[in-house]
Amino acid sequence: MFHKEGGKIILISTTVFVLLLLATDYFFKATPWLRMTIMLIGLFFLIMILQFFRNPKRFNNPDDNIVTAPVDGKVVVIEEVYEGEYFKDQRLQVSIFMSPVNVHVTRYPVNGKVKFSKYHPGKYLVAWHPKASTENERTTVVIENRIFGEVLYRQIAGALAKRIVNYAQEGMQVVQGSDAGFIKFGSRVDIYLPIGTKIDVKLGQKAVGNKTVIASKNV
Numbered sequence: 001m002f003h004k005e006g007g008k009i010i011l012i013s014t015t016v017f018v019l020l021l022l023a024t025d026y027f028f029k030a031t032p033w034l035r036m037t038i039m040l041i042g043l044f045f046l047i048m049i050l051q052f053f054r055n056p057k058r059f060n061n062p063d064d065n066i067v068t069a070p071v072d073g074k075v076v077v078i079e080e081v082y083e084g085e086y087f088k089d090q091r092l093q094v095s096i097f098m099s100p101v102n103v104h105v106t107r108y109p110v111n112g113k114v115k116f117s118k119y120h121p122g123k124y125l126v127a128w129h130p131k132a133s134t135e136n137e138r139t140t141v142v143i144e145n146r147i148f149g150e151v152l153y154r155q156i157a158g159a160l161a162k163r164i165v166n167y168a169q170e171g172m173q174v175v176q177g178s179d180a181g182f183i184k185f186g187s188r189v190d191i192y193l194p195i196g197t198k199i200d201v202k203l204g205q206k207a208v209g210n211k212t213v214i215a216s217k218n219v
Contacts, residue, residue, distance in 0.1 A: 001055050010053060017046045048100075055105050055179075058210045062111050062176040064147045067197075067215040069207040070109045070180065071189045073098040078203055083192050086116055086142055086152055091192040094199065094214055096207050098187050106166075106181040107210045108143065109191060110151050114172045116142035119164070139166040139181070143174060147217050152192040155183050177210035 020042045028035040060068070077095035082088075098104055119139045137157040144150050155164050165182040168174065183189075193199075193215055200213045207214070 001057060009049060013046055013049045017042050054103060056103060058107075058177065058208075060177055060210055064111055064145060065217045066213045067109045067148060067151060067191065067193065068107070068176060068210050069096060069201075069212040069214055070107050070153050070191065070209060071096050071098055071105070071183075071207070072103040072209050073189075073207055075201050075203055075205045075207055076188075077190070078199060078201070080195065081192075083152065085118075085140055087150070087192065090195055091152070092195060092197055092199065092215075094191045094193070094201065096189050096191075098183070098189070103209060104183050104187065105179060105209060106153075106155055106183065106189065107177050108168075108174045108180045109153055109176065109214065110143050110145040110148060111176045112143040112145040112151070112174065114141060114168045114170050114174060115144050115150060116140065116152075117166065117168045117170050119166065137164060139164050139168075141166065141168040141180070143168075148197065148215070149194055154190040154192075155181060156188045156190065157183060 021039060024035050024038045024042075028038070073096040075094065076097045077093055079093055080090055081093045083091045083093070117139070121137055139155045140152060141154070142150050142152045155166060157164055163184045164187075165184075167179065167181050174180070191214060197215045198217070199215050201207065205212075
C-alpha cells in the first residue's frame with residue numbers, strides 16, 4: 001500500500017524505468033553485462049522510491065490516556081525546553097528522526113480538536129541540527145486532548161526534504177493514528193508535552209508510528 005502523496009512520483013518513476021529497460025535492450029544488446037548493470041541500477045532506484053512512499057496500515061484502538069508516535073524513526077531528543085511559538089513556556093520535547101528508509105507518513109499522536117496549524121518556510125539544515133526546529137521548513141500543529149491538554153507536534157524538513165504535507169486544519173476533530181500528512185525524503189518530528197508527563201520511550205529507541213507509546217497517564 002502506497003501513500004497518495006507518492007502517486008505522481010511513482011507513476012513517473014515507473015514510466016522512466018520501463019523506458020530505460022526498452023532503451024537499454026535496444027542500444028546495448030552487444031554488451032549484456034552493461035545492459036544488466038544499467039537495468040539493476042534503475043531497478044534499485046525504483047525500489048527505493050516505492051519503499052519510501054509505502055503506507056502500512058496500522059489499526060489501533062484510539063486511547064486518550066496515551067500519546068503514540070506520530071512517525072517511524074529513532075528517538076533522538078528527550079528534554080525540557082522552552083517552546084516559543086505557541087505555548088511560550090517550558091515543555092517536554094520528544095524528537096523522532098526519520099532516515100530515508102523509514103516510513104514517512106505522519107499520524108496524529110492523540111485524539112482531539114486541532115487548535116492551531118501553521119506552515120513556516122525555512123532552511124534545509126540536517127534534521128538533527130539544534131536549530132532545525134526553529135529555522136527549517138516546518139509545520140506546527142496543536143491538538144487539544146481531554147487527558148493531556150494541548151499537545152503540539154512539529155513536522156521538520158531535513159536536508160533532503162523539499163516538501164511537507166500537513167492535513168491538519170484548525171477546528172478539525174482528529175483521531176489518533178489517522179493520516180496527518182507526509183514529509184518527503186528525510187526529516188524529523190518534535191512532540192511537546194506538559195511538564196510532568198510520564199515519558200515511556202528512551203533515547204535511541206526505535207519508534208513505530210501509531211504503535212510506540214511516547215507518553216501515558218495512569219488511569
